[in-house]
Amino acid sequence: MSEDHQNDDEREAVVEGVGKAQASRRRFLQVLGAATATAATSQADAAPWEEYFQQHYKRLTDEDKRAIFARLEAEVQDKYGVTVRINDPKPIDGVEFAYALNLQACVGCRRCEYACAQENNTSRSPEMHYIRVLQMDKGSLDVERSNTTYEGAVPTPEHYYQPVQCHQCRDAPCVRACPVNATWAEPDGIVVVDYNWCIGCRYCEAACPYFARRFNYEEPTVRPSEINPDQGYLSNRLRPRGVMEKCTYCLHRTRKGLMPACLEACPTGSRKFGNLLDPNSEVRQVIETKRVYILHEDAGTNPRFYYYFG
Amino acid sequence: MILVFVSASAALGCHRAEPRARRTPPPSATVTIVPRTPSIATYSCMQRCHTRLPANPAQRELVDFHTDKRLAHGTTLTWCTFCHQDDNLDRLRLIDGSQVSFDDGHRVCSQCHAERYRDWTRGIHGVTTGSWRDVAQRRSCTACHNPHDPHRTQFNALPPPSRERGREQEEHHE
Numbered sequence: 001m002s003e004d005h006q007n008d009d010e011r012e013a014v015v016e017g018v019g020k021a022q023a024s025r026r027r028f029l030q031v032l033g034a035a036t037a038t039a040a041t042s043q044a045d046a047a048p049w050e051e052y053f054q055q056h057y058k059r060l061t062d063e064d065k066r067a068i069f070a071r072l073e074a075e076v077q078d079k080y081g082v083t084v085r086i087n088d089p090k091p092i093d094g095v096e097f098a099y100a101l102n103l104q105a106c107v108g109c110r111r112c113e114y115a116c117a118q119e120n121n122t123s124r125s126p127e128m129h130y131i132r133v134l135q136m137d138k139g140s141l142d143v144e145r146s147n148t149t150y151e152g153a154v155p156t157p158e159h160y161y162q163p164v165q166c167h168q169c170r171d172a173p174c175v176r177a178c179p180v181n182a183t184w185a186e187p188d189g190i191v192v193v194d195y196n197w198c199i200g201c202r203y204c205e206a207a208c209p210y211f212a213r214r215f216n217y218e219e220p221t222v223r224p225s226e227i228n229p230d231q232g233y234l235s236n237r238l239r240p241r242g243v244m245e246k247c248t249y250c251l252h253r254t255r256k257g258l259m260p261a262c263l264e265a266c267p268t269g270s271r272k273f274g275n276l277l278d279p280n281s282e283v284r285q286v287i288e289t290k291r292v293y294i295l296h297e298d299a300g301t302n303p304r305f306y307y308y309f310g
Numbered sequence: 311m312i313l314v315f316v317s318a319s320a321a322l323g324c325h326r327a328e329p330r331a332r333r334t335p336p337p338s339a340t341v342t343i344v345p346r347t348p349s350i351a352t353y354s355c356m357q358r359c360h361t362r363l364p365a366n367p368a369q370r371e372l373v374d375f376h377t378d379k380r381l382a383h384g385t386t387l388t389w390c391t392f393c394h395q396d397d398n399l400d401r402l403r404l405i406d407g408s409q410v411s412f413d414d415g416h417r418v419c420s421q422c423h424a425e426r427y428r429d430w431t432r433g434i435h436g437v438t439t440g441s442w443r444d445v446a447q448r449r450s451c452t453a454c455h456n457p458h459d460p461h462r463t464q465f466n467a468l469p470p471p472s473r474e475r476g477r478e479q480e481e482h483h484e
Contacts, residue, residue: 094335105435127471152463210415257443269437269454278335281442282433290434310429 039053039292047071056181056235057194076238080224088233089255091188097249098189098304099186099260100272100286101163103293107268108133108154108161115265116165119250120236123220126183130214130247131165131262143295164295165262166191166212166247167303174213174246183244189276189304190251192234193244200242209299213246249273276304339446341438346450353412355399367396384422391416393457403405412474419451 054068069086076084113129122128134146138160146162155161172191175183182197183204205213219241231237232252240244250260254273263271274281281304286292291309347353359375370391373378381387395401402418407435410417420427429435430451437454440446451457 022476092336094333102435107462107465108421108467110470113471114468125472149470150467151469152466154467155464164370189351191329257441259439259442264439266437267454269435269449272433272438274339274442275335277333278338279337280338282438285432286434289429308434310435 001011034213037159047075048227051196054196056197058184065233072233072237076227080222080227080238082224082227082229084227084229084231084237086231086233086237087252089252091186091190092255094275094277096189096276096304097168097254097277097285098274098283098306099168099249100283100306100308102268102270102272102310103160103162103307104309105268106110106163106266107271108135108150108159108163109267111265111267112163112262112271115261116247118226119228119253119261120247121220121222121238122214122230122245122260123216123218123239124221124226125221126168126218128214128216128245130212130245132211134162134164135159136162162295162307163262164212165305166208166249167210167301167305168249168294169303170303171300171302173207173209173299173301177203177207179203186251188235188255190248191246192248193246194234195237195239195243195245198243200238200244202244204244209296209301210303215244216241325399336443339441339443341433341446341448343413343416343448344449345455346415347412349453350412353400360399365390365394365396365399367391379458383457383460413450415457416451419457422449 028292032221033142050067050071055064060068065088069088072086073084076082110133110242113131113133116122116130117124117128120130121131133149134143134148135150135156136143136146136159138158143162150159168185168189170185170189172185175185175191179201180197180199182199183191183193185191200215202215205211205215216239220239222238227238230252232248234309235248235251250258250262254260259273260271263273272282272286274283276287278284286308287306290310293309295305295307295308318462352358376390380391387393390396391403393402395403395409398409400412402412402415404418405421416427416430426435430448433446433448436451437449440445
């Protein structure tokens with residue numbers, strides 16, 4: 001408690017300044033000063049305060065979560081007129097998710113990108129896609145010379161295609177870079193973001209060797225008719241401005257046993273997803289029997305995403 | 311401010327590895343193969359057209375029927391009856407003379423494409439959707455490949471996201 005009283009003046013100044021700039025964004029001040037707590041109870045509308053002083057995901061009780069999910073659902077109802085359901089599926093015991101992608105089969109059609117955007121409620125304007133498909137010169141592994149803005153008929157005879165998304169690294173540099181623990185690896189290997197804890201410093205974006213993290217520079221816009229109502233708290237719920245987001249292997253789907261949206265959309269069957277700990281799963285079969293290639297293996301992040309040939 | 315960060319980091323186990331999941335995996339998915347016959351527009355051949363019209367096994371130029379079929383599959387597949395059973399057109403034919411359903415068309419393909427077939431049975435090649443844990447649906451070869459003319463065709467990619475285009479301009483600008 002002594003810590004609480006130590007810098008009250010300074011903390012209040014910070015709260016005030018941040019509140020002016022971006023009231024709903026700076027939630028890292030989880031240690032409440034007595035003065036600010038009193039202010040909170042005197043507010044007629046408690047919702048912004050609840051949001052403002054919301055605890056880190058890992059500290060939330062089930063009851064807290066119920067209240068938060070109800071609040072978020074009501075906010076979406078108010079803003080978009082859409083009834084959504086926010087849930088929080090837990091990691092499954094004995095499951096470690098991994099992805100494998102067949103570089104020989106991918107034709108670079110970008111169906112996965114758009115299916116992902118639709119599933120994960122990512123901003124349509126400015127347009128945000130978690131997946132980036134690199135058009136690579138045949139015979140080259142140089143991603144620096146790849147093209148991400150190709151258009152027209154695919155596949156061309158001179159190129160192959162390498163979609164890149166979050167690799168859910170075992171030693172994730174983004175997790176190490178986060179100064180406030182707003183991002184972490186779940187027991188099933190998925191690196192998640194607590195959007196209500198993120199301060200938007202973008203250190204994780206700079207740390208990621210795969211350029212897989214996305215930042216909401218502007219208020220994300222999704223048409224109400226296009227909102228996916230099945231939302232995970234740690235995955236595809238609607239994000240506010242000023243927070244990071246990323247691919248979560250569609251954890252709101254995959255933790256219920258479904259395949260990720262990008263895999264379902266792929267017309268070529270290039271994408272393979274499954275439980276790395278299950279010796280019969282497709283990803284394990286790929287790793288055990290095919291030539292597997294890890295992008296930026298030299299970065300030492302030990303990803304759970306494998307490219308393979310054939 | 312530093313104090314705040316320190317207390318937050320200590321409480322949330324900053325940079326400490328997450329506890330590993332327990333090692334017993336749940337059972338693997340049951341794979342079902344999506345039947346092909348409902349997707350073939352003219353099936354069943356024997357009930358629709360070949361009820362009274364027996365197939366003519368003679369190799370010839372097709373002029374009246376099946377003119378849309380261009381046979382360009384390798385150098386050995388030169389005539390219909392290589393894969394189609396001529397006295398029962400609802401069935402496919404294996405090299406040993408036995409008959410299989412169109413739903414088991416992959417067995418016909420496997421006779422030459424053994425490695426691909428092995429990969430397909432393991433889920434490495436081909437489209438498997440549904441669930442990674444419960445029931446998965448796997449497409450047979452001909453769901454994606456035209457067996458008469460299996461060459462890969464081009465189609466249009468969806469446009470790149472505007473953000474990506476902006477990023478490229480930004481990089482050039484810098």
